[in-house]
Amino acid sequence: MNVVYPVFFDIRAKRCLVVGGGMVAERKIRGLLREKADVVIVSPAVTEGIAHLAVQAQCCWLKKKYTADDLHGAFLVFAVTDSPEVQERVVSDAEAMGLPVNVADQPERCTFHVPAVLRRGDLTIAVSTAGKSPALAAMVRQTLAEQYGEEYAQLLSLMGKLRPLVINAARTSDERKALFQKILHGDMIHWIKSGRWDKVRRHLQVVLGQEVDDIININRE
Incomplete structure (x- = not known):
C-alpha cells in the first residue's frame, strides 16, 4: 500500500511547469489555470x-525541447510527454532539485498525485487512488457529487459568517x-x-441566544 499525505496547495501565481504538449498535457494545463497558477x-x-491559451497570454509556451534549466523557479512539475527518455530526465532532474513531480501514467514515479476533485463553494473534497485507478477516483467523485449538493456550499458559507459570533460567545475551545x-x-x-431558512433562523437564535437575521439574509443572496 502506498502511503501518501493528503495536502492542498495554494498555487495562485506559482510557476507550474508542464513538459509536454498533447491532450493529456492540455487537461493538466486547464486544471492549473482554473487555480490561477502561472503555467509554463x-x-x-x-x-x-x-x-x-498561449496566444491569449493565459500561459507561457516555450517552443523548445526540455532541459534541466526549465525547472528553475518551478513550484510543481508535470512530465506529460510520449517520450520515456524525456519523462525519465524530467523526473531525475526534478528529484535532484527537490521539486514535486507528477508523471503521466507512471504513478510509481510520481512524488505527488492529482486527485479527482468535487467542489461545492469553498468545500473541496478530493479522491485519490495513489494513481492506481483514475477511473475509480472519478466514479467515487460522482457518487459524492450526488450526495453533496450545492446546499453544502451554502452551509459552509453560513458557518464562516457564524464563526466570529461563536468565538465571541465561547470562552474555551471545548465550548466553541x-x-x-x-x-x-x-x-x-x-x-x-x-x-x-425560517427553521435555520429559529435554530440559530436558540443556540446562539441572539438575532441572526442579517447573517441569514446575506447568506441567501
Missing part, C-alpha cells in the same frame, strides 16, 4: 487548444466545539436544501 509549457509542439456541534444540527442541511 515546454514542448516543441502543442495542441491547438494549448496554442490558443460544543457550540459548533449544536449549530450543525442534524436537520440543518435539509432545511437549507428545502429553503426552510
Whole structure:
C-alpha cells in the first residue's frame, strides 16, 4: 500500500511547469489555470487548444525541447510527454532539485498525485487512488457529487459568517466545539436544501441566544 499525505496547495501565481504538449498535457494545463497558477509549457509542439491559451497570454509556451534549466523557479512539475527518455530526465532532474513531480501514467514515479476533485463553494473534497485507478477516483467523485449538493456550499458559507459570533460567545475551545456541534444540527442541511431558512433562523437564535437575521439574509443572496 502506498502511503501518501493528503495536502492542498495554494498555487495562485506559482510557476507550474508542464513538459509536454498533447491532450493529456492540455487537461493538466486547464486544471492549473482554473487555480490561477502561472503555467509554463515546454514542448516543441502543442495542441491547438494549448496554442490558443498561449496566444491569449493565459500561459507561457516555450517552443523548445526540455532541459534541466526549465525547472528553475518551478513550484510543481508535470512530465506529460510520449517520450520515456524525456519523462525519465524530467523526473531525475526534478528529484535532484527537490521539486514535486507528477508523471503521466507512471504513478510509481510520481512524488505527488492529482486527485479527482468535487467542489461545492469553498468545500473541496478530493479522491485519490495513489494513481492506481483514475477511473475509480472519478466514479467515487460522482457518487459524492450526488450526495453533496450545492446546499453544502451554502452551509459552509453560513458557518464562516457564524464563526466570529461563536468565538465571541465561547470562552474555551471545548465550548466553541460544543457550540459548533449544536449549530450543525442534524436537520440543518435539509432545511437549507428545502429553503426552510425560517427553521435555520429559529435554530440559530436558540443556540446562539441572539438575532441572526442579517447573517441569514446575506447568506441567501
